[in-house]
Amino acid sequence: MSKDISTRAENYSKWYNDIVTKANLADNSAVRGCMVIKPYGYAIWEKMQQALDKMFKDTGHVNAYFPLFIPKSFLSKEAAHVEGFAKECAVVTHYRLKNDENGKGVIVDPDAKLEEELIVRPTSETIIWNTYREWIQSYRDLPLLINQWANVVRWEMRTRLFLRTAEFLWQEGHTAHATAEEAVEETEKMLEVYAHFAETFMAIPVIKGRKTANERFAGAVDTYCIEAMMQDGKALQAGTSHFLGQNFAKAFDVKFTGKDGKQDFVWATSWGVSTRLMGALIMTHSDDQGLVLPPKLAPFQVVIVPIYRSDEEFQKVCDAGKSIKQELEKAGISVKLDDRDTHKPGFKFNEHELRGVPVRIAIGPRDLENGTVEIARRDTLEKEILHIQDLPTKIAHLLEQIQQNLYTRALTKREEQPLAFKQW
RNA sequence: CGGGAUGUAGCGUAGUCCGGUCAUCGCGCCUGGUUUGGGACCAGGAGGUCGCAAGUUCGAAUCUUGCCAUCCCGACCA
Numbered sequence: 001m002s003k004d005i006s007t008r009a010e011n012y013s014k015w016y017n018d019i020v021t022k023a024n025l026a027d028n029s030a031v032r033g034c035m036v037i038k039p040y041g042y043a044i045w046e047k048m049q050q051a052l053d054k055m056f057k058d059t060g061h062v063n064a065y066f067p068l069f070i071p072k073s074f075l076s077k078e079a080a081h082v083e084g085f086a087k088e089c090a091v092v093t094h095y096r097l098k099n100d101e102n103g104k105g106v107i108v109d110p111d112a113k114l115e116e117e118l119i120v121r122p123t124s125e126t127i128i129w130n131t132y133r134e135w136i137q138s139y140r141d142l143p144l145l146i147n148q149w150a151n152v153v154r155w156e157m158r159t160r161l162f163l164r165t166a167e168f169l170w171q172e173g174h175t176a177h178a179t180a181e182e183a184v185e186e187t188e189k190m191l192e193v194y195a196h197f198a199e200t201f202m203a204i205p206v207i208k209g210r211k212t213a214n215e216r217f218a219g220a221v222d223t224y225c226i227e228a229m230m231q232d233g234k235a236l237q238a239g240t241s242h243f244l245g246q247n248f249a250k251a252f253d254v255k256f257t258g259k260d261g262k263q264d265f266v267w268a269t270s271w272g273v274s275t276r277l278m279g280a281l282i283m284t285h286s287d288d289q290g291l292v293l294p295p296k297l298a299p300f301q302v303v304i305v306p307i308y309r310s311d312e313e314f315q316k317v318c319d320a321g322k323s324i325k326q327e328l329e330k331a332g333i334s335v336k337l338d339d340r341d342t343h344k345p346g347f348k349f350n351e352h353e354l355r356g357v358p359v360r361i362a363i364g365p366r367d368l369e370n371g372t373v374e375i376a377r378r379d380t381l382e383k384e385i386l387h388i389q390d391l392p393t394k395i396a397h398l399l400e401q402i403q404q405n406l407y408t409r410a411l412t413k414r415e416e417q418p419l420a421f422k423q424w
Numbered sequence: 425c426g427g428g429a430u431g432u433a434g435c436g437u438a439g440u441c442c443g444g445u446c447a448u449c450g451c452g453c454c455u456g457g458u459u460u461g462g463g464a465c466c467a468g469g470a471g472g473u474c475g476c477a478a479g480u481u482c483g484a485a486u487c488u489u490g491c492c493a494u495c496c497c498g499a500c501c502a
Contacts, residue, residue, distance in 0.1 A: 004435095004463095013496065032493070087425095088501080123502090156501070157425055163502090170502070217502095225502095237502065274502045307461050314460095346462040353462095364461055374461080 004354065007288045012232045019282055020161045023291040023355045026278075033159040033166030040355065041278065043299035045169065048277060049149065051201050051296070052171065055193050061145040061173060066127050068151075069118035074126040078251040084218020085122045088155040092118040120153040125219060125244070125270055128174045129252040136176060136266055139258050143186070144176040162279035163236075170274035176266045178256065180245070183267035184222075187243040190271040191224045194239035202277065203294040203406035204228045204284045205414055206238060217270075221245035229414040230283040238280050241271035284410050285379075291356030292378055294406050295399040300336040302328060302395060303357045305348045307364030314341065317363050324361065324373070324391060331392035333399065353378060358402050359395060379405055 005018035020026055025041030028034075037045065053063070069092060076082045096112030099105075121127065128146075135141060153167045173190060177183040191208060198206045211223035220242035227235045249255070249265035257263055285292040295301045304324060306317040318339050325335040336357075338348050345362065352360055362374040373391070376383040379402050386394055 011496090017495085028494075084501090152502090154501070158498090158500085168502070215501095240502065272502065276502055305461095309460060341460095344460050344462090344464065346460085346464080348463090349461095350463050362461070366461070 005288070005290060008231060015288070016279075016283060017161065019286050019291050025282070025291075026161050028161070031166075033156060035161050035165050037169075037275070040299060044281070044293070044297055045275060045278060047297045047299065048197075048201070049171075052193075052197055052273065053147075053149075055197060056147050056171075056173065059145075059189065059193060061147045061175075063149065064146050065148055065150070066124050066131065068121055070121050070124075070127045072117045072119055074130055075119055077126060078219045078247055080247070081125065081219035081251075085154070089122055090120040090153050090155055092120065121150075122152055122154045123270075123272075124148060124150070124152075124172055125174065125248055126252070129248040129254060129268070132174075132176055132266070133252050133254045136254055136256050139178050139256055142176055142178045142256060142266065143182065145173075145186075146175065147171055147173045160279075162275055162282070164276070168275045170272050172270060172272040175269045176249075176254070177269070178258065178264075178267070180267050183245075183269050184243050187222070187224060187241045187269045187271070190269070191226065191239070191241040194241065194271070194273060195226050197273075198226060198228065198238060198277075198280075199407065201294065201296045202281050202284070203296075203403055203410060204238070204280060205407065205411040207235075211240075217242045219244060219247050220270075221247065228280050228284060229410075229417055230280070231413065232283075233417045236276070236280050236283070238277060239271070239273040242269060244268035244270060285406050286356070289381070290354035292406070293356035293358060295358045295403050298334075298356065298358050300334045300357065301399055302333055302335045302359045302361060303348075303352050304335060304337045304361045304363060305345055305352070306337075306339060307345045307362055309365070313365050316368060317365065320363055320368060320388075321361075324363070324388065327392050328395060331396050333392070333395060349376075353381075359398060361391075377402055379409070 004022050006014040008015045020041075023040065024038050025044070026035045026037045029036045056063075072091070075085065075089070093114055094108045094110075094112045095114060096109040097106040098109040100107045128148075132144065136144060149169075149171050151167055151169050152172075156164050156166050159165050175183070175186050177186060195206050195208055198204045206226040206228050208224065208226055211217075211225055216223040217240060222243040224241045224243075225237050226239045228238045230236050244267075246265040246267060248268050254266045255263045256266055281293070281297065282291060285294065304321045306314065306321050308314040308317050318337070321337045321339065325337050328335045338352070340348075343351075349360065349362075356378060358378050360376045360378070362376070367373050371388050372385050373388060374383055375386055375395070375398070377398060
């Protein structure tokens with residue numbers, strides 16, 4: 001609550017940081033610009049991954065994994081690409097440490113210098129297209145529709161938790177096609193997938209657009225993106241999909257023989273979303289009480305808080321809580337029973353609000369007598385009393401309503417924003 | 425990478441200008457008891473290289489220099 005976090009009006013940036021850290025999503029680490037994603041934050045990311053991964057697979061893609069390291073020479077094969085990334089690359093120059101002869105600790109062993117330096121991938125086009133050369137000979141090998149879940153490193157000067165970190169998690173799709181038309185179609189299709197994901201799962205209305213020439217991805221012919229409006233009136237680029245033309249095929253000499261027997265370079269796309277989506281999620285829905293999560297991405301959708309005085313009451317309300325949990329789970333709702341006896345109910349109420357749990361159920365002795373519970377929704381902070389037997393259907397409905405309300409609310413906010421187009 | 429600010433216990437802070445029992449207070453943490461429908465109360469207790477490193481000085485949280493980190497504004501970027 002305001003006891004813990006700044007308000008948006010006071011200091012928007014501080015409010016954002018407070019939510020990330022106080023809701024236990026992530027923290028800065030000992031490594032400059034790199035964050036520790038904590039279990040609760042990672043659970044949200046896993047939810048996003050699951051939903052996206054399914055959408056990728058439903059559109060014909062498969063997952064694979066390519067190396068973290070890229071030979072330096074690869075990066076320079078596509079001129080615009082290296083131009084774009086050169087300034088923010090971490091470079092591996094040695095492969096061994098040794099004890100410092102003069103004192104404590106270890107030093108880099110000068111004898112263990114790599115013949116060719118390795119770049120920690122800022123993105124994987126080069127290593128992937130170098131590999132595709134071996135995989136693609138014929139039009140029969142196309143299209144090649146591959147996605148990778150990975151971490152990448154971009155040595156950013158100014159970092160912010162989730163929004164811009166030196167290392168971040170993402171997925172990168174890399175597809176190869178026989179024709180330009182097909183590749184453009186893929187680029188547009190994946191942008192649609194991202195837009196659909198943002199609106200349906202994250203409850204974030206997005207605007208689809210195309211980047212201008214100098215905003216384009218380094219090495220792309222055309223860059224499409226989805227942008228979302230944050231509560232401070234700034235737009236956040238939430239996902240990009242690139243039509244790469246034949247740039248990388250030419251750089252890595254990836255040709256295929258068509259039905260007509262003629263050779264041609266392969267057409268390419270790449271597309272990605274990152275842990276920055278977490279930042280978008282946080283900034284779009286949260287309020288001065290803390291995080292607000294859309295039910296479809298909440299690690300648990302419902303929390304049950306037992307209220308009791310004696311040990312005997314504790315047993316009774318917990319038993320009731322357990323059976324409610326079971327009934328809700330049967331209805332496909334994820335539930336956590338907060339049966340910690342080390343914290344008071346009021347403390348738990350505030351904590352779960354701070355962490356954005358969509359629905360809270362409070363159950364106490366009074367409820368046991370009446371066959372009711374008190375439920376509270378996080379988005380509006382409204383409470384009502386429900387009969388226990390109605391819970392599965394009513395809560396399922398309520399969760400849908402919250403999901404919808406968050407979207408509508410975000411859309412309204414966007415429309416009310418003055419046209420101050422600033423970007424993160 | 426340019427401009428500005430900050431760094432004292434897990435968190436938030438007092439003290440820094442005017443060097444000298446100054447390491448303050450709150451939250452949190454631990455123990456015991458009473459509590460439990462919106463962040464409980466009482467009593468006791470633990471916890472600190474004052475960001476790091478040099479320097480000035482009889483003496484440095486306090487002054488000087490360098491470094492590191494974080495935050496804000498900008499440029500750049502997913």
